[in-house]
Amino acid sequence: MSEPVLEISGLRKYFDVDRSRGGGKVYAVDGVDLSIGPGEMVGLVGESGSGKSTVGKCVVRLLEPTAGSIKIHGRDVTHLRQRSLRHLRRQVHMVFQDPHSSLNPRMQVGAVVAEPLRMHRIARGKDLTRRVDEMLERVGLGPEMRSRYPHELSGGQRQRVGLARSLVLEPSLLIADEPVSALDVSVQASIINLLLDLQRDMGFSCLFIAHDLAAVEFLCNRVAVMYLGRIVEESSREELFKHPRHPYSQSLLSAIPLPDPPVQRERKRVVLTGDIPSPVNPPSGCHFHTRCPVAELPLCRDRDPELIAHHGQGHRTACHLVHADGTAPDITKGAGPLVHHET
Amino acid sequence: MARLEVEDLHVRFDTDEGQTLAVNGVSFSVEPGEVLALVGESGCGKSMTAMATMGLLPPAASRSGSIRLEGREISGLSGREMRRILGREISMIFQEPMTSLNPVFTVGYQIGEVLRRHEGLSRKKARLRAIELLDLVRIPAADRRVDEYPHQMSGGMRQRVMIAMAVACNPKVLLADEPTTALDVTIQAQILDIVRDLQHQLDTSVVMITHDLGVVADIADRVVVMYAGHVVETGAVDELFASTQHPYTLGLLGSVPRPDLVLADVQGRLAEIPGMVPTLHEPPTECVFAPRCPRVSDDCRTEMPRLAETAPGQWAACVHPGVARAHPTEVVLP
Numbered sequence: 001m002s003e004p005v006l007e008i009s010g011l012r013k014y015f016d017v018d019r020s021r022g023g024g025k026v027y028a029v030d031g032v033d034l035s036i037g038p039g040e041m042v043g044l045v046g047e048s049g050s051g052k053s054t055v056g057k058c059v060v061r062l063l064e065p066t067a068g069s070i071k072i073h074g075r076d077v078t079h080l081r082q083r084s085l086r087h088l089r090r091q092v093h094m095v096f097q098d099p100h101s102s103l104n105p106r107m108q109v110g111a112v113v114a115e116p117l118r119m120h121r122i123a124r125g126k127d128l129t130r131r132v133d134e135m136l137e138r139v140g141l142g143p144e145m146r147s148r149y150p151h152e153l154s155g156g157q158r159q160r161v162g163l164a165r166s167l168v169l170e171p172s173l174l175i176a177d178e179p180v181s182a183l184d185v186s187v188q189a190s191i192i193n194l195l196l197d198l199q200r201d202m203g204f205s206c207l208f209i210a211h212d213l214a215a216v217e218f219l220c221n222r223v224a225v226m227y228l229g230r231i232v233e234e235s236s237r238e239e240l241f242k243h244p245r246h247p248y249s250q251s252l253l254s255a256i257p258l259p260d261p262p263v264q265r266e267r268k269r270v271v272l273t274g275d276i277p278s279p280v281n282p283p284s285g286c287h288f289h290t291r292c293p294v295a296e297l298p299l300c301r302d303r304d305p306e307l308i309a310h311h312g313q314g315h316r317t318a319c320h321l322v323h324a325d326g327t328a329p330d331i332t333k334g335a336g337p338l339v340h341h342e343t
Numbered sequence: 344m345a346r347l348e349v350e351d352l353h354v355r356f357d358t359d360e361g362q363t364l365a366v367n368g369v370s371f372s373v374e375p376g377e378v379l380a381l382v383g384e385s386g387c388g389k390s391m392t393a394m395a396t397m398g399l400l401p402p403a404a405s406r407s408g409s410i411r412l413e414g415r416e417i418s419g420l421s422g423r424e425m426r427r428i429l430g431r432e433i434s435m436i437f438q439e440p441m442t443s444l445n446p447v448f449t450v451g452y453q454i455g456e457v458l459r460r461h462e463g464l465s466r467k468k469a470r471l472r473a474i475e476l477l478d479l480v481r482i483p484a485a486d487r488r489v490d491e492y493p494h495q496m497s498g499g500m501r502q503r504v505m506i507a508m509a510v511a512c513n514p515k516v517l518l519a520d521e522p523t524t525a526l527d528v529t530i531q532a533q534i535l536d537i538v539r540d541l542q543h544q545l546d547t548s549v550v551m552i553t554h555d556l557g558v559v560a561d562i563a564d565r566v567v568v569m570y571a572g573h574v575v576e577t578g579a580v581d582e583l584f585a586s587t588q589h590p591y592t593l594g595l596l597g598s599v600p601r602p603d604l605v606l607a608d609v610q611g612r613l614a615e616i617p618g619m620v621p622t623l624h625e626p627p628t629e630c631v632f633a634p635r636c637p638r639v640s641d642d643c644r645t646e647m648p649r650l651a652e653t654a655p656g657q658w659a660a661c662v663h664p665g666v667a668r669a670h671p672t673e674v675v676l677p
Contacts, residue, residue: 047527154619184384184620185554189598189613196612211527218600218613255532257557259599261580264560271532274483275497 003074004035005173005205006059010068013054017280027279028054030229031068033307036173041199041206043216043237045252046226049276052209055226056175059207060094061085072173090120093166097178099158103150109136110146113164120169135168138201139194156187160194167198174206181212192218213256217241222314225249228279228287231307235315245310245317245328247295248288254332268332286320294321294329344414345372346548347396347433347516352408354388354395354572364623365391365404367572373516373548378539380563380580381552382595386620388572389552393518396550397435398425413515431461434509438521440501444493450477450504451489457511476507480537499530506537513545520552535562556599560584568592571621571631574650578657588653588664591616591632630662638663 013029029051036042046052057063059070061077069078077088093116096102103112113132117123123131133143139160150158159179166174176195180188192215199206210216216223217237224234225248233246244250254269272291277283283290289300299320307318310326322328354366366388373379381389395406398420410418412432417425437443445453454476455469464472470489477485480503493501502522509517519538523531539562542549551562559566559580566583568576568591576589587593597614618635629644630636636643643662650658 047529156619185556185595186384186598186616190615190617192600193612193615213528214600251529255528257532257535257555257561258601259556259560259584259596260601261560261563261584264557269532271536272529273481273533275499275530276527 002038004037004071005040005073006034006036006207007071007074008032008034008055008059008068009071011055011058011065011070012067013051013058013063014066024280027229027282029058029065030282032226032229032231034224034231034234036205036207038172039199039203039205040222041208041220043220043223044207044209044226045211045213045216045223047211047252047276049228049279050226051229051279052226053177056094056177056207056209059173060092060175061088062094086120090169091171092173092175093169093171094175094177095159095162095166095179098182099155099162100150100182102162103158105150107149108146109141109148109150109153109161112150112161113168116165116169122169131168135164138167138198139164154187155183156190159183159187159191163191163194163198167202167204170202170204172204174204175209176206177209178211179208180215181210188215195219213241213253225252228277228282230287230318231316232288232319233317234307239315243328245315245322245326246288246319247292247321247329247331250328250331251293270331286318293331296321345411346375346377346413347550348372348409348411348414349392349396350409350411352392352395352410353406354391354400355405357403357405361624364626365572366395367623367626369408369567369569369572369574371567371574371577373550375515375548376542376546377564378542378549378551378562380559380566381550381569382554382556382559382566383569384554384595384620386571386622387569389569390520391572392569393435393520393550393552397429397433397518398422399435427461430457430509430514431512432514433516433518434512434514435518435520436502436505436509436522438524440498440505440525441493443505444501446493449490449492450496454489454504454508454511457508461512472511473507476511477504479510479541480504480507481533482507499526499533502526502530502534503537506534506541510541510545510547514547516548516550517542518550518552521554522551523558524553524555531558538562556584556596568595571623571627573631573647573660575632575661576657576659577650578654582654582657586654586657586666588657588659588666589632589661590636590638590663594635630660632661 011029011032015026015028017024032055044052058065065078069076072091110132113135114128117128136145141160180191208220220237222236223240224231227248233249244253251270251272258264270293274291277290285301285303286305289295305318305320307316309316310322310324350370352366352369356363356365369392383389394400396410400406451470451473454473458464458469458472474485474489477488482488482503523534563580566580567574570591576592594614594616616635627647630648633639633643648660648662650660653659653664
């Protein structure tokens with residue numbers, strides 16, 4: 001296999017809690033290993049508070065990791081200083097969730113897209129204008145957009161500008177942090193299609209961070225599920241969506257309502273009780289044991305499960321109850337379709 | 344008799360750029376114990392419809408049309424008369440629980456307020472009833488949580504407090520405006536279960552406003568699809584999803600990636616609806632969806648089509664209604 005574009009190993013990021021709020025640490029990311037090959041789209045999913053965005057921010061070095069290492073094309077960038085970061089900034093770019101707050105309201109669209117080219121002294125003058133126009137065209141915006149301000153654009157157009165800015169340097173890795181979740185359904189579809197097209201044309205690798213599993217399934221080759229700072233399951237898209245093994249992945253998939261009424265009514269679903277625990281004081285052992293419908297105490301409470309490979313290539317699960325041959329506990333056992341309880 | 348009947352509802356805003364027509368002749372009704380979903384994208388007028396029904400429009404808005412609660416006209420009531428109904432006979436859950444709860448009062452006080460006002464309960468009794476209600480919406484350790492402030496709770500908890508407050512007086516109609524949009528899927532599933540349970544236990548009629556077609560499929564009995572302030576399609580949930588008639592509804596369904604579909608080797612594309620939702624400043628002289636519609640023809644440009652029955656109980660406002668498959672990779676699991 002060719003050299004991975006991104007290689008994360010043992011990544012940890014802790015934040016200090018203010019002493020007036022009781023002190024301690026937020027264990028936002030607590031040991032994450034993940035790699036992305038050339039041209040691969042990897043989905044990182046989880047609920048809010050799972051640490052998925054923190055992973056993304058560490059990769060682009062908006063945050064400095066507490067421990068572990070991040071390698072881009074084999075080069076360790078974990079603790080690079082300002083000057084050496086410049087090189088990283090050419091290769092890795094990020095698209096943010098909220099296109100309203102991630103564009104400078106005082107800059108015209110043309111200037112927003114041109115800025116990376118100017119900063120890296122790649123183009124100027126006519127060449128600069130030409131490349132900006134090209135990039136705008138690629139994301140489906142006409143050259144007349146160049147002189148518009150962000151407030152004149154719709155949410156979908158703004159997100160297109162965000163994509164244009166991130167991709168104008170033709171980076172080898174794009175970190176997309178919930179790029180569609182602030183948009184309307186029909187606009188989401190067009191941005192997802194666009195991302196798919198751009199990836200095919202330009203061939204960048206992508207870490208797609210989302211809580212929307214449906215979008216991830218549509219876009220990504222591989223998916224990693226995070227819960228409280230750790231990856232609990234990682235596998236190919238087909239495996240994860242057809243045969244999720246970790247109880248958390250199973251319940252996450254079963255919680256998404258499907259837009260098909262008869263199917264949705266008859267589905268076996270497991271509704272987790274309670275909220276995701278606080279990352280300030282994560283549960284011992286398997287972080288999920290407090291909400292897990294099949295947890296076996298004291299095993300799951302006392303021992304950390306490791307993310308180990310089961311059943312074929314590249315399917316990794318961190319659960320004591322998943323056996324080496326890939327057999328996993330069925331959390332829907334005993335649970336029926338939840339709509340039919342009007343007895 | 345229908346619990347709630349809304350007929351020919353119009354909402355207009357006076358803005359600097361002249362009039363904006365937010366809701367244009369919307370009619371629907373909800374039967375006892377029924378869940379009706381109002382579906383559409385932002386700007387389609389679904390929230391305004393709910394606000395107008397509750398009489399909670401901002402001063403710049405004007406409303407016309409008829410709103411009947413169990414046959415009684417409530418659109419002409421004064422603010423004082425309306426306050427006697429709100430929270431007791433018809434109540435609402437809002438999208439953002441953080442901004443709709445008062446940060447300086449305990450949740451118990453805020454739930455109790457409804458009971459003290461409408462049912463004249465004493466402070467002490469209201470607090471006890473608040474604990475019962477928190478229990479009903481499955482908040483653990485309700486007797487301790489009742490004295491907490493909103494900021495001490497998670498988003499899902501707060502939304503449950505909102506629900507407890509809304510159902511405190513056992514209302515006949517509950518309007519829920521995107522109650523799960525800000526929440527994670529596992530919490531969303533909890534909230535939908537609670538709403539479903541309450542609706543069964545208390546026989547409440549629910550109007551669920553949402554843009555999420557999965558939520559609609561999960562909880563609704565009937566659906567109203569809105570676009571640019573108009574109802575474009577309505578019908579029973581199964582029929583509406585199985586034999587969708589309006590091209591806008593088809594577009595909406597096609598633009599959602601489906602996790603349950605068998606993964607085809609060749610990935611298709613999601614259906615896109617080109618263009619944007621228009622803002623109407625004057626009554627439309629053509630079908631409001633015509634500029635974005637794949638089926639558009641000259642006869643769409645003469646007037647806004649009225650709702651017409653395409654099958655028993657299913658109505659669409661379209662010159663060219665009809666079933667077509669929107670999803671390119673659609674292969675349904677056995």
